Amino acid sequence: MVETEIRELIKRELPHLIAEDPGIRDFILRTVSEYYTPRDEFSDRFDRILAELQRDREEQSRKWEEQRLERERDREEQRLKWEEQSRKWEEQRLEREREREEQRLKWEEQRLERERDREEQRLKWEEQRLERERDRERDREEQRLEREALLEKVNRRYDSTIGALGSRWGLYSETSFRNGLQGILAESFGVEVLNLQESDPEGEVFGRPDQVEIDVIIKNGLVIVCELKSSISKSEMYTFDRKVAFYEKRYQRSVNRKIVISPMVDSRAFPVAERLGIEVYSYADQVEA
Numbered sequence: 001m002v003e004t005e006i007r008e009l010i011k012r013e014l015p016h017l018i019a020e021d022p023g024i025r026d027f028i029l030r031t032v033s034e035y036y037t038p039r040d041e042f043s044d045r046f047d048r049i050l051a052e053l054q055r056d057r058e059e060q061s062r063k064w065e066e067q068r069l070e071r072e073r074d075r076e077e078q079r080l081k082w083e084e085q086s087r088k089w090e091e092q093r094l095e096r097e098r099e100r101e102e103q104r105l106k107w108e109e110q111r112l113e114r115e116r117d118r119e120e121q122r123l124k125w126e127e128q129r130l131e132r133e134r135d136r137e138r139d140r141e142e143q144r145l146e147r148e149a150l151l152e153k154v155n156r157r158y159d160s161t162i163g164a165l166g167s168r169w170g171l172y173s174e175t176s177f178r179n180g181l182q183g184i185l186a187e188s189f190g191v192e193v194l195n196l197q198e199s200d201p202e203g204e205v206f207g208r209p210d211q212v213e214i215d216v217i218i219k220n221g222l223v224i225v226c227e228l229k230s231s232i233s234k235s236e237m238y239t240f241d242r243k244v245a246f247y248e249k250r251y252q253r254s255v256n257r258k259i260v261i262s263p264m265v266d267s268r269a270f271p272v273a274e275r276l277g278i279e280v281y282s283y284a285d286q287v288e289a
Helices: 003-020 022-033 039-189 234-251 269-276
Strands: 192-200 210-219 222-228 257-261 278-281
Touching: 003 022, 003 039, 192 234, 210 234, 222 234, 234 257, 234 269, 234 278, 269 278
Parallel strands: 222 257, 257 278
Antiparallel strands: 192 210, 210 222
């Protein structure tokens, strides 16, 4: 402990010791008696010492109070500084929070904008895809229609060609068969084979004036009227029967047999032929002598 501190300690504690401890008080009186022999003078000096000590104590108390107040002020200032710093930190924290929130909102807005852009792009692509699909479907439909039109045209041309060929083949076949029949029967069996082309001004056969073709086979008074056709239908079977009646009326001769020779006979024509007494020879039948 340094001297200054000792002095301060004595000044601070001596008045209490003198007032409370008689031994200390007597020791002090004896110590200072050689300097203050007269009691009055000693008392004055002692009072002065006590007063000085009291002043020192009060001064020390005042200093301690000032120091205490200074420390209080320092603590208050420090507290205010901390509060100010805390307030700044809180403001900074809130500012960072606001900035983060603003940034989050910007990111969210950007994300939504990107989502909208992607959705718009997807819709555009989908619309383009559908448009391409419609174009392809339209092209396919046009191509299909073109193919169908071309096929229809080809079919019509084919049907027309086949029909023409069929008609020509049928005509040629009928003529060839008629010529062959005439050659065989006339030359080998002495049978008269006639191909008559008669005018029907009254329309007895076809219901209107027209030319009527009749194939007739005659031998020994036997009259056979033949119909040589590449195909024959139900109505044509009735027509053939009217041809026979037309021949009988025109030549005043009875017909002994009515024969139809055709590779293609409508199934509905057979009952008609049976009712009318017409003999039918088709691809499965043989003509007997």
